[in-house]
Amino acid sequence: MQTPTDVxxxxxxxxxxxxxxxxxxxLVELEDARRWLEARTPPLAAEWIPAAEAVGRVLAAPPSPPxxxxxxxxxxxMDGYAIRSHDTDGAAEGSPIRLPLQRAPGPLAPRAAALxxxxxxxxxxxxxxxxxxxxxxxxxxxTITLAIPEQAGVLRHDRELKxxxxxxxxxxxxxxxxxxxxxxxxxGPLEAIxxxxxxxxxxxxxxxxxxxxxxxxxxPMLRALLLRDGGLIGNxxxxxxxxxxxxxxxxxxxxxxxxxxxxxxxxxPDDDAPRALADVGELAIHGIGLRPGGTAGLGMVGGTxxxxxxxxxxxxxxxxxLVAGPLVRRLGGRDPALPHRTVTxxxxxxxxxxxxxxxxxxxxxxxxxxxxxxxxEDLSLAGAIRADGFVIVPAGCAAHANGARxxxxxxx
Amino acid sequence: MQTPTDVxxxxxxxxxxxxxxxxxxxLVELEDARRWLEARTPPLAAEWIPAAEAVGRVLAAPPSPPxxxxxxxxxxxMDGYAIRSHDTDGAAEGSPIRLPLQRAPGPLAPRAAALxxxxxxxxxxxxxxxxxxxxxxxxxxxTITLAIPEQAGVLRHDRELKxxxxxxxxxxxxxxxxxxxxxxxxxGPLEAIxxxxxxxxxxxxxxxxxxxxxxxxxxPMLRALLLRDGGLIGNxxxxxxxxxxxxxxxxxxxxxxxxxxxxxxxxxPDDDAPRALADVGELAIHGIGLRPGGTAGLGMVGGTxxxxxxxxxxxxxxxxxLVAGPLVRRLGGRDPALPHRTVTxxxxxxxxxxxxxxxxxxxxxxxxxxxxxxxxEDLSLAGAIRADGFVIVPAGCAAHANGARxxxxxxx
Numbered sequence: 001m002q003t004p005t006d007v008x009x010x011x012x013x014x015x016x017x018x019x020x021x022x023x024x025x026x027l028v029e030l031e032d033a034r035r036w037l038e039a040r041t042p043p044l045a046a047e048w049i050p051a052a053e054a055v056g057r058v059l060a061a062p063p064s065p066p067x068x069x070x071x072x073x074x075x076x077x078m079d080g081y082a083i084r085s086h087d088t089d090g091a092a093e094g095s096p097i098r099l100p101l102q103r104a105p106g107p108l109a110p111r112a113a114a115l116x117x118x119x120x121x122x123x124x125x126x127x128x129x130x131x132x133x134x135x136x137x138x139x140x141x142x143t144i145t146l147a148i149p150e151q152a153g154v155l156r157h158d159r160e161l162k163x164x165x166x167x168x169x170x171x172x173x174x175x176x177x178x179x180x181x182x183x184x185x186x187x188g189p190l191e192a193i194x195x196x197x198x199x200x201x202x203x204x205x206x207x208x209x210x211x212x213x214x215x216x217x218x219x220p221m222l223r224a225l226l227l228r229d230g231g232l233i234g235n236x237x238x239x240x241x242x243x244x245x246x247x248x249x250x251x252x253x254x255x256x257x258x259x260x261x262x263x264x265x266x267x268x269p270d271d272d273a274p275r276a277l278a279d280v281g282e283l284a285i286h287g288i289g290l291r292p293g294g295t296a297g298l299g300m301v302g303g304t305x306x307x308x309x310x311x312x313x314x315x316x317x318x319x320x321x322l323v324a325g326p327l328v329r330r331l332g333g334r335d336p337a338l339p340h341r342t343v344t345x346x347x348x349x350x351x352x353x354x355x356x357x358x359x360x361x362x363x364x365x366x367x368x369x370x371x372x373x374x375x376x377e378d379l380s381l382a383g384a385i386r387a388d389g390f391v392i393v394p395a396g397c398a399a400h401a402n403g404a405r406x407x408x409x410x411x412x
Numbered sequence: 413m414q415t416p417t418d419v420x421x422x423x424x425x426x427x428x429x430x431x432x433x434x435x436x437x438x439l440v441e442l443e444d445a446r447r448w449l450e451a452r453t454p455p456l457a458a459e460w461i462p463a464a465e466a467v468g469r470v471l472a473a474p475p476s477p478p479x480x481x482x483x484x485x486x487x488x489x490m491d492g493y494a495i496r497s498h499d500t501d502g503a504a505e506g507s508p509i510r511l512p513l514q515r516a517p518g519p520l521a522p523r524a525a526a527l528x529x530x531x532x533x534x535x536x537x538x539x540x541x542x543x544x545x546x547x548x549x550x551x552x553x554x555t556i557t558l559a560i561p562e563q564a565g566v567l568r569h570d571r572e573l574k575x576x577x578x579x580x581x582x583x584x585x586x587x588x589x590x591x592x593x594x595x596x597x598x599x600g601p602l603e604a605i606x607x608x609x610x611x612x613x614x615x616x617x618x619x620x621x622x623x624x625x626x627x628x629x630x631x632p633m634l635r636a637l638l639l640r641d642g643g644l645i646g647n648x649x650x651x652x653x654x655x656x657x658x659x660x661x662x663x664x665x666x667x668x669x670x671x672x673x674x675x676x677x678x679x680x681p682d683d684d685a686p687r688a689l690a691d692v693g694e695l696a697i698h699g700i701g702l703r704p705g706g707t708a709g710l711g712m713v714g715g716t717x718x719x720x721x722x723x724x725x726x727x728x729x730x731x732x733x734l735v736a737g738p739l740v741r742r743l744g745g746r747d748p749a750l751p752h753r754t755v756t757x758x759x760x761x762x763x764x765x766x767x768x769x770x771x772x773x774x775x776x777x778x779x780x781x782x783x784x785x786x787x788x789e790d791l792s793l794a795g796a797i798r799a800d801g802f803v804i805v806p807a808g809c810a811a812h813a814n815g816a817r818x819x820x821x822x823x824x
Contacts, residue, residue: 052628055636077792078724079680115682118724119629132680163794176636177823180725181793183629216464217531217595224467224588268491268544270527312490312530313592341753380489381593382575411589 027289029395030322030358033298036285037327041305044194044257044331051182054174056230057192058333062168066160066185074122075155081113081135081142082126085150091134093145101140113142119184122154129153160185173230173334193333197234198226199256201249203263203273203311204239217381218262218309218316225317228339229325230332231258246276250301257331259304260324263311266295273297273308281306289395291357292379293319313381318360322392340389340409345370347406351391352399362387363408370408387411439701441807442734442770445710448697449739453717456606456669456743463594466586468642469604470745474580478572478597486534487567493525493547493554494538497562503546505557513552525554531596534566541565572597585642585746605745609646610638611668613661615675615685615723616651629793630674630721630728637729640751641737642744643670658688662713669743671716672736675723678707685709685720693718701807703769704791705731725793730772734804752801752821757782759818763803764811774799775820782820799823 028036046060076082083099091097102112108125116122116129127150134146164185167178174182182190202219219238226233234256237249250259264273265286274297277283281301286308288296292315297308307324309316326336348369351361362373365388373387384390389410393400400406440448458472488494495511503509514524520537528534528541539562546558576597579590586594594602614631631650638645646668649661662671676685677698686709689695693713698720700708704727709720719736721728738748760781763773774785777800785799796802801822805812812818 052632055632079678079683115680132678132683137681159792159794163797166798172824175823176633177725177729177793177796179636180629180633180729181797183632184725184793217592220464220467220595221588221592224591266491266544268527269549271491271544313589313596317589317592380571381589381596382571384589385575385593386578411587412584 027287027294027357028285029289031395033285033288033296033323034326037298037305037307037323038330040300041258041327041331043333044196046191047194048189049192051179051187051190054179054182054190054192055176056173057190057195058171058173058230059168059190060193060333061191063164063182063187063190066164066182066187074127076116076118076120076122076129076153077155078118078129078131078153080116080129080131080153082108082116082122083113083128083130083148084108084111084126085128085148085152087111087113088128088130088134088144088146088148091144091147096143096145099142099144101137101142103140113144127151127154171333171335194257195230195232196257196328196331197255198231198328199235199237199249199252199254199259200226200233201240201246201259201261202236202238203246203261204241217313218311221313221317222260222262222309222320225320225325226260226328229328230334231328242270243272243276243279246272247279250276250306251280256304258324258328259301259306260309260320261306262309262316265297265308265310271295277301277306277308288319288323289357290318290322291354291359293317293322293360294357296323298323314360314379314384317381317384322358322360338392338409341412342407342409343389344405344407347371347400347402347404350399350401351406352393352397355398356395358395359393361391361393362389363391364388365408370406384411439699439706439769440697441701443807445697445700445708445735446738449710449717449719449735450742452712453670453739453743455745456608458603459606460601461604463591463599463602466591466594466602466604467588468585469602469607470583470585470642471580471602472605472745473603475576475594475599475602478576478594478599486539488528488530488532488534488541488565489567490530490541490543490565492528492541492543492565494520494528494534495525495540495542495560496520496523496538497540497560497564499523499525500540500542500546500556500558500560503556503559508555508557511554511556513549513554515552525556539563539566583745583747606669607642607644608669608740608743609667610643610740611647611649611661611664611666611671612638612645613652613658613671613673614648614650615658615673616653629725630723633725633729634672634674634721634732637732637737638672638740641740642746643740654682655684655688655691658684659691662688662718663692668716670736670740671713671718672721672732673718674721674728677709677720677722683707689713689718689720700731700735701769702730702734703766703771705729705734705772706769708735710735726772726791726796729793729796734770734772750804750821753824754819754821755801756817756819759783759812759814759816762811762813763818764805764809767810768807770807771805773803773805774801775803776800777820782818796823 099113102114108123128148135142135144235254240246240249261273264271274286277299283299286297295310296319299306309319330336346369349371351372352359362384363370389408511525514526520535540560542560547554547556647666652658652661673685676683686698689711695711698709707722708731711718721731742748758781761783763784764771774796775782801820
């Protein structure tokens with residue numbers, strides 16, 4: 001239970017915080033808050049992972065050069081029969097050429113053909129792959145009706161290597177296609193940037209009269225957003241009910257790279273998260289020039305960065321997407337920018353209302369133009385549900401005016 | 413080991429298959445193949461899931477009406493003090509009003525205020541929430557400097573209900589925002605469409621000469637695509653090496669809603685997947701008018717649909733995205749259409765090369781226009797890696813001509 005003594009013992013930063021209109025002088029600018037975090041959070045180290053598990057991961061170092069790179073290793077680009085191309089010279093529908101099928105492994109015997117699978121090494125002596133439709137097989141003899149040029153059906157080193165190098169040099173998370181190519185080229189384990197391990201602390205129900213059972217709306221939402229951003233939720237602590245429980249959750253010893261606390265970040269008498277952080281570590285920033293989400297805070301426990309997120313769901317989303325999300329994405333080697341699909345559209349009605357704060361505005365797209373939602377003023381989750389997306393209005397800009405072209409981040 | 417007798421015993425559909433240029437007469441049209449699947453795969457049943465785990469799930473029935481709907485249940489929209497609004501009439505910076513803080517639960521005493529958390533039920537008697545910045549708390553007494561209108565800070569039923577109804581009526585997978593709102597409204601368990609359970613069978617290395625260790629490029633890729641589409645990979649069987657092993661994998665008894673087999677779908681002598689399917693179930697369609705991916709097949713084992721996918725990675729992707737993916741997405745209640753981000757762009761160089769087949773063409777975006785990749789002709793995975801996306805050219809259309817506007821599905 002909160003007492004007035006606790007309130008007075010709160011750190012100065014928290015006491016100076018003032019969210020009244022015009023009272024934003026004490027807030028830290030969003031860009032400064034992000035820079036503060038960046039200066040304290042070097043990129044994570046690499047780890048070895050199997051190529052097969054690399055979808056969504058960011059490479060820390062180029063993979064070992066593929067087997068392709070050694071000139072003797074020609075690989076089949078398709079299923080078929082490994083042959084010497086000159087053995088098929090002149091083959092056609094009316095003038096078939098017959099070759100025996102070699103079942104034994106090892107080098108290709110003179111004037112023979114051997115089954116080969118896409119991705120497999122050609123037997124020594126073969127220089128092309130005859131596709132199945134170019135021959136009929138009967139009693140281990142092929143009747144070939146298609147002349148095959150040299151290197152047909154063989155993985156072309158230049159093309160495969162260009163694709164390999166494009167993947168090896170990329171800074172984006174690997175896609176299913178990339179992993180398929182690395183696997184096809186026989187990539188061994190890969191050095192990938194570690195996934196950031198996140199300790200997610202969700203504050204419990206407040207010590208207020210009339211509170212029904214806990215409604216944890218932030219936990220499921222944050223889990224989904226953290227997964228999207230490549231985070232690994234290692235230690236999840238829900239229902240931390242008071243300053244002592246929050247301090248214990250913040251001070252827990254684990255391998256976390258980031259600690260997120262959802263709820264109790266505000267300036268009310270039972271907003272214990274900033275005080276709990278100051279108890280066990282450092283509360284460096286409390287109050288960020290962001291609307292909604294302005295009660296977010298930053299600090300450290302030991303060497304681990306902590307982001308305090310507001311409990312109100314839309315404020316929680318805004319502070320996650322603009323403060324915590326960039327940290328998680330950057331730690332894991334991803335682009336820290338917002339990951340939403342975007343469209344660029346012309347403003348039909350002014351978007352934004354304050355000059356001093358970075359504003360998150362829920363917007364609707366109508367007839368290809370963008371306008372604030374009817375509910376924009378109250379900045380609620382309910383308003384966001386029915387919006388198409390959001391627009392960020394930077395500090396120093398009161399509103400995006402009619403006719404301006406803005407980037408809409410889509411909610412989907 | 414494959415013998416010529418096995419080849420001759422293959423089902424008629426497979427023997428008629430012909431992939432030579434101009435030989436597509438026997439192929440089943442992609443649309444007919446999809447209709448065949450649709451007719452045999454009713455949507456999955458619903459299951460109860462906790463609201464907190466519902467991100468990405470599709471509702472099978474509207475959730476129970478929220479607690480909000482009963483008029484007596486006013487909920488706080490924000491953290492603050494529950495009050496009677498008329499008790500703050502006239503409060504201002506120069507003329508504060510004092511109210512005692514009620515710590516006890518239960519109805520709000522006359523001329524009192526009680527702490528309340530966002531989402532919590534207001535105590536009986538309260539009709540508004542005073543934000544923390546509108547009062548100073550000392551010795552359990554509030555000094556209030558802000559007049560609060562009736563219903564301020566209270567969840568407005570119309571708005572919340574509109575958002576709730578928008579979610580309840582939606583056919584798309586729930587987003588983090590949706591789950592946060594349902595949780596905030598106290599939603600209990602939800603009835604969601606079951607996630608389709610997929611048995612993924614990856615054919616092992618072929619019995620060809622010179623094959624090195626197995627290169628499973630399709631397995632990791634298909635796992636990632638299945639996860640994207642909401643599939644649950646329940647039983648994964650890799651390295652099925654021959655007809656008997658594939659038949660055993662196809663005939664396995666489990667709870668699968670879909671069976672995918674990757675590899676060995678072609679017309680070569682060791683392409684055992686179609687024969688194995690005919691051995692234990694029905695091979696209904698083999699050979700689809702799709703390029704690449706034309707060796708895909710469809711059938712049933714017991715009541716479970718089976719999709720045979722080519723082993724060559726790009727053909728495997730194409731057949732997955734256009735045949736298996738729509739099935740998985742539809743079974744789970746999702747939109748069967750391709751889920752990629754798209755852009756619409758003007759064609760700068762003709763895209764496509766055949767009239768009879770649905771073609772998957774890797775394309776590049778240059779200066780806002782779309783053109784086939786240099787590698788488009790060989791339709792390899794390496795070509796796809798360096799492409800920006802793909803364009804589908806429908807059957808009946810040889811090519812998208814210069815100046816046409818086409819939809820590009822982006823690889824990312």
